[in-house]
Amino acid sequence: MITPSQMKRGSRGTTGPSSLPRSTDGRTTRGLGGRTTGVVPQTPRWRTRAKKKMPKKSRATGARRVSRCRVCGSKDLTLFLDLGETPLANSFLTNPDEREEWFPLQLFFCNRCALVQLSRVVDPDTLFRNYAYRSSSSGTVVAHLLELARFVHANLLGSSKDLVVEIGSNDGTFLKALKEMGVKILGVEPARNMAHIANAQGVETLPTFFGSKEAQRIRDLRGGVKVMVANNVFAHVDDLHDFMRGVVTLLDDGGVLSVEVPYLGDLNQNVEYDTVYHEHLSYFTVHPIVKLFDEFGMKLLKVVKLELHGGSIRLLAEKTTKQRPRPSFLTFEEKCGLTKLRTYESLAERVEYQKESLRRILEDARSGGEKIVGYGAPAKGNTLLNFCGIGTETLAYLIDTTPEKIGRFTPGTHIPVVETERFRKEQPPFALMLAWNYEKEIVMKEREYTGQFIVPIPSPRVLPKNA
Ligand SMILES: [Zn+2]
Structure with a gap:
């Protein structure tokens, strides 16, 4: 399928998403007017025309089709939102005539655990090894990270020997603040350009993706960790199970994981569909995260609602065998309908x-x-x-x-x-x-x-x- 001209989208009628068929193979497409057409027809009318008009576009082949839910493994996924095809959102061009790869941008709902996820997974090396977003470029983000550093320092650390590891540490803004408070720190950041900036500022950063192998390597070198922080990184991770294996490998018993993710409840309420792009593989409510945490012996301590990035949540979870009461946030989400396809x-x-x-x-x-x-x-x-x-x-x-x-x-x-x-x-x-x-x-x-x-x-x- 060749992408039709984006410029013509929206000029014709639309149909509601209720006409979308249940599908896990992404075989749903849009016509020229942004109209949802269901299963791809045998010979799309616009195919030949689009090919002639858009010679500089190529259909991407490097994206994996999602067939099972990333959290619970279910195949019962329903396509509910189709934003057409787009190039990667951070692939700015040096020349407007450059050839671009286009990828389907569609969301599935998991009927078993309520996770919302993209239908395709683009190679993470393509997305994250050279990254354009920088934490320190926004005053709002910097202020938020300083507040978090103060919170971690005051509430989660026991002694000056405790190590804090941040996954997806970007240019080191958060860890630098902690280091200045006398805390031992380590960053893990796959974007080599960002890891370089952080290291140059004295924030020790490993330029790698995080998973169970890296966690074991860090533990062998530096010992166990008291606090792990993962801000705006969960949504980027395809293999969340290996990520969580890494977390429990690295954390000491009683250690705390702090995760921040954009909140699907806010995306839904404020129609923030533009936050859907290929870097964001998952769109979270608390429900699927708790399911994932439970599997790895992480108990949810607290959920904090944040205004950042159009509405986010911070989840604090402890590595412990102690039982915790069912988080009230889960009941709130059920009342809001956030676990329902409709x-x-x-x-x-x-x-x-x-x-x-x-x-x-x-x-x-x-x-x-x-x-x-x-x-x-x-x-x-x-x-x-x-x-x-x-x-x-x-x-x-x-x-x-x-x-x-x-x-x-x-x-x-x-x-x-x-x-x-x-x-x-x-x-x-x-x-x-x-x-x-x-x-x-x-x-x-x-x-x-x-x-x-x-x-x-x-x-x-x-x-x-x-x-
Ligand atoms: Zn699921």
């Missing part, structure tokens, strides 16, 4: 509605001849742009502060990414806030901006001008 089928309908609503706002701004740009070039922005069919005909450019993105072009939509200075100089009448999860931070930072921000999530709206 909740996610309804989400898919709201996603379509939200897309049309955003397209109407942008169309109104465009029809007035006003210039629109994009504020931020986050990975999730590329899901939104590709799914909604927003390209250079609508957005003149995107601005971003990440040096690795400036001077490049967005995957799939080929919009140039430029420095923030240009936005401040030109003062375009409208700016689509793709980094909407930092809305407060951005509005504060750009209080001199004379135009208006368009915020796409949770429901598309135009912010009033600054007074």
Whole structure:
């Protein structure tokens, strides 16, 4: 299947997701108008035409099809959301004519354990060995990590000899804060560029993926660990069982694991479909995580709701044989319907509605001849742009502060990414806030901006001008 032109998506009618067949093989596709067409027809009408029109796209072959649930192993998976095909969200182009690989972006619901997961798994070496996201690039994230470091230092450590290991430690922002408090630390980070930055700042970091073998190696060299931290890494891991084997290998008895993940409850409530991209293999409620923890003798101590990244949760779990009461969060999720397929089928309908609503706002701004740009070039922005069919005909450019993105072009939509200075100089009448999860931070930072921000999530709206 060759991807049809993304730019034409959304211009035709849509059908609700309830028409989607149960399928675990990903054989569901979209027509030109973003219309869900069910099982792939024998000869799609657009196939020949799309091939001629889009010679620089190639269909990716390196992605594994998911046939069993990553947590419980069940084959009873239902496809409920199909966002079409997109290139990898962080594969910014140096040249807009570069050839791109496109991968299906679809979500399954597991009818046994309620895990939501992607239908395809892209090779992690492709996704994570050279990583564009940097923790220290957002003031909000830095403040959050400092707060977590203070919490760990004050509540989870017994003596100055206790070792803290962070998995997916990125540029070392969190561990550096702990080190400055006198704590022994070690980072594990597969992105070589980030591990290099961390090591250069004195944060010892192993440039590797984490699993049971690495855990044993670390234990042999450094001994057992009192606290392990895994922020925004669980969703990236394909083999969660090997990851958890690694956690219990490394943790001492009574040791604590702190995990932060974007919360599926927030994704559902605020229709944050743009947080779906190929790096995020799983979308968690507490339910499947507790099931996984139980299997490895990790007992949930606490769930903390966080505002970060559009809504996240922090789970603290202890390696212990003691029994713990059933977490009340599980009852809350059941009451909210987060363990039911129909909740996610309804989400898919709201996603379509939200897309049309955003397209109407942008169309109104465009029809007035006003210039629109994009504020931020986050990975999730590329899901939104590709799914909604927003390209250079609508957005003149995107601005971003990440040096690795400036001077490049967005995957799939080929919009140039430029420095923030240009936005401040030109003062375009409208700016689509793709980094909407930092809305407060951005509005504060750009209080001199004379135009208006368009915020796409949770429901598309135009912010009033600054007074
Ligand atoms: Zn499952």
